[in-house]
Amino acid sequence: MEQALSIAIFLGAGFAFVLVNLLIGSVVRPNTPDPEKKSIYECGEPSVGSSWVQFDIRFYVVALFYLIFDVEVALIWPIAVVFRQEAGPALIIAGVFTALILVGYVYEWYSGSLDWIRSSVNTSMARGAGQHLQVAGLAGAKVGDFSGPSSEMQKLARRDPELLEDEQDHA
Numbered sequence: 001m002e003q004a005l006s007i008a009i010f011l012g013a014g015f016a017f018v019l020v021n022l023l024i025g026s027v028v029r030p031n032t033p034d035p036e037k038k039s040i041y042e043c044g045e046p047s048v049g050s051s052w053v054q055f056d057i058r059f060y061v062v063a064l065f066y067l068i069f070d071v072e073v074a075l076i077w078p079i080a081v082v083f084r085q086e087a088g089p090a091l092i093i094a095g096v097f098t099a100l101i102l103v104g105y106v107y108e109w110y111s112g113s114l115d116w117i118r119s120s121v122n123t124s125m126a127r128g129a130g131q132h133l134q135v136a137g138l139a140g141a142k143v144g145d146f147s148g149p150s151s152e153m154q155k156l157a158r159r160d161p162e163l164l165e166d167e168q169d170h171a
Contacts, residue, residue: 058116061114068101076098
C-alpha cells in the first residue's frame, strides 16, 4: 500500500509540474499573432505548393511492416537469451512465431497491398466508376457526363491521382 501511495504521489507531482509550466508559459509569453509566423517554413526556401498534402497510404503500409518485423526481432531476441540451454523448445517457439508473421506477410504480398505502383484496373482494391463519382460529389452524374477534369476532381486528384486518371479515361 505504501508503495502504491508513493507511485501515486510521484505521478501526481509529475502531472502538476507539467500543468504548472504550461500555465506559466501561457501567461508569460507575448500574444502577437502575425501572418508570417503562421506561414509555412521549408528550411528558408520559398514554399512550393500546399503543405496540406496527404501522404499516400502505401507509406503507412511500409511503416507498419517495418514496425511488425522490428517488434518480432525485439521479441525473438529475449527467447534466444533466456532459453540458451534449452535450444529445442526455444527454436520451436521462435519458429512458430516467425511462421505466423511470414504467413501474414505472404498474404499481404499476394493480395497486392505491397505493390507500390498500382493501376486502378488490375488492382483487387480498384474502385468502380460509381465510387469515383460518389467521391467527387457527382453521385447523380453518369460516367460520360464530363468532358474534362473538373476543379473538384483536380483537388481530389492531389490526394488520389487514380481519381483523375479514371475520369480522363471515361471522358
